[in-house]
Amino acid sequence: xxxxxQTPKHLITATGQRVTLRCSPRSGDLSVYWYxxxxxxxxxxxxxxxxxxxxxKGNILERFSAQQFPDLHSExxxxxxxxxxxxxxxxxxxxxxxxAMGNTIYFGEGSWLTVV
Amino acid sequence: xxQVKQSPQSxxxxxxxxxIINCAYENTAFDYFPWYQQFxxxxxxxxxxxxPDVSEKKxxxxxxxxxxxxxxxxxxxMDSQPGDSATYFCAASKASGSRLTFGEGxxxxxxx
Numbered sequence: 750x751x752x753x754x755q756t757p758k759h760l761i762t763a764t765g766q767r768v769t770l771r772c773s774p775r776s777g778d779l780s781v782y783w784y785x786x787x788x789x790x791x792x793x794x795x796x797x798x799x800x801x802x803x804x805x806k807g808n809i810l811e812r813f814s815a816q817q818f819p820d821l822h823s824e825x826x827x828x829x830x831x832x833x834x835x836x837x838x839x840x841x842x843x844x845x846x847x848x849a850m851g852n853t854i855y856f857g858e859g860s861w862l863t864v865v
Numbered sequence: 866x867x868q869v870k871q872s873p874q875s876x877x878x879x880x881x882x883x884x885i886i887n888c889a890y891e892n893t894a895f896d897y898f899p900w901y902q903q904f905x906x907x908x909x910x911x912x913x914x915x916x917p918d919v920s921e922k923k924x925x926x927x928x929x930x931x932x933x934x935x936x937x938x939x940x941x942x943m944d945s946q947p948g949d950s951a952t953y954f955c956a957a958s959k960a961s962g963s964r965l966t967f968g969e970g971x972x973x974x975x976x977x
Contacts, residue, residue, distance in 0.1 A: 751908060780962060792909070792954060792967040805964050839908055843962045852962035856901075856908030 752776065753857035755840050761863045767828040770860045774821055774842030780804065781823040782843075782854065783815055787836040798823060799845050830864045837861055868892050869957050871968025878975050884942040886971045888955035891936065895957040899965070900929065900940050903952045912953070913940070914961070945975045
């Protein structure tokens, strides 16, 4: 158990809908990352937050947004869903300061999103 | 733009054999190279990591070899066991804790 908690574990929704994925980082971790894993694209970095502020942005669609709250949990919002958005979405966390000793990135078990 | 290329896509090894997975990177700003192991239904978990100031790092049966001039690094699993059957991802970042760029993954099967 990595200590990163993601909910829900599975989600089935229709095209055009909006969903919210939730993540609680490991205790003490200030950085949260979101990754998308699909068969054709592999593990793709979406976005990183550090202590409530956006730190880095990857290939995140404009239909997707994220935020990190004062209690450090994070939410990934996916809207106007398309069939191609079906994937496994991982949240990960780390202590946060890049280059710091022991700054391992720990992954949760993911949220399976199926868009039908 | 794929910045980390991983091979092979799949690998079958007999119990007790050596598993070797290779990765190559393009971005010379990368300074941290971890390997992650992922079992079905689970998230990736850090296995071992290396920085470019050393050419090799060993932890138990797992060894990373790093060739900075060739921009390549590899994972060697000695005495492979059926319990090692999983998907392995190499990754790279500009520092530990920075965003990771992953390779495509290698599905390893160790036959008993």
